[in-house]
Amino acid sequence: MNLFLNGEATEAPDGATVGEFLRQLAMPAKGVAVERNREIVPKSLYGTTRLTEGDRIEIVQFVGGG
């Protein structure tokens, strides 16, 4: 299926969960936060939240800042 990750078009297997999507990206769940269509997906729901076509996903982490 097609979706958007951090504003860029990308693909994920149909029916993939957020957790599976992060593993596909080789992204550690620690220290990141995931937003799906502007709603936060709590870490506890990564395994059960399924992505759908056209989802807008944001994955953020801490960086240096003042």
Added chain:
Amino acid sequence: MQDTSVPDQDRLIIAGKAYTSRLIVGTGKYASYAQNAEAAEAAGAEIVTVALRRVNVADKGSERLVDHLDPERFTYLPNTAGCYTAEEAVRTLRLAREAGGWNLVKLEVLADQKTLYPDMSETLVAAKALIADGFDVMVYCSDDPVYARKLEDAGCCAIMPLGSLIGSGLGVQNPVNIRLIVEQCKVPVIVDAGVGTASDAAIAMELGVDGVLMNTAIAAAKDPVRMARAMKYAVIAGREAYLAGRMPKKRYADPSSPLGGLI
């Protein structure tokens, strides 16, 4: 980290947690995270501000802040730098809480890119929303005592007026207002932004503020680690001078040596 140069009883308490250091440092603009970490150590900082940004999916091998500044050792203070509306700021800090699990945050809602001056009406809206959502909000604000009071009344756990514009290095431009805010506030007051060199930090502390937050003054120094050390001493010196109570200013000389027994 115990620092014997600070009196035992003099602690900065923010949202119920006690800190020995009154110097909060940023983590932006450094040549590397390694230099950043060395500067934070030299500053004796216990709290570091951090930003939240999209991960770079294409470059997962790049260094991460958490690999250099351990969140178990330093209190991470997520900021909302780059947010120009209350809505963006609240969204950012909710994500930060999810990413880190901490409630303590630095709220800043900016008005325009040229001055990065805080938009106080948006800031107040965001502060109320965040506090209602369980956050402990340290708030970047103008040096307007009226808005400072509104933010304190809303429940902010620290009031952080600018000394001068972010990244300007112009020091404390309105010491009278900073002092007014110090006198009215029951929560800690921290001068956030504008410090350029060690004397600026000491001047802020001598006004009676509870701490100083800086980024560029250290990161943009020719030797950031050495400047971090200078800032550590300046904050301690300013605090001690404030607590000691300075001598009165006089218009004419007053000899330090006795006048009697002159030959």
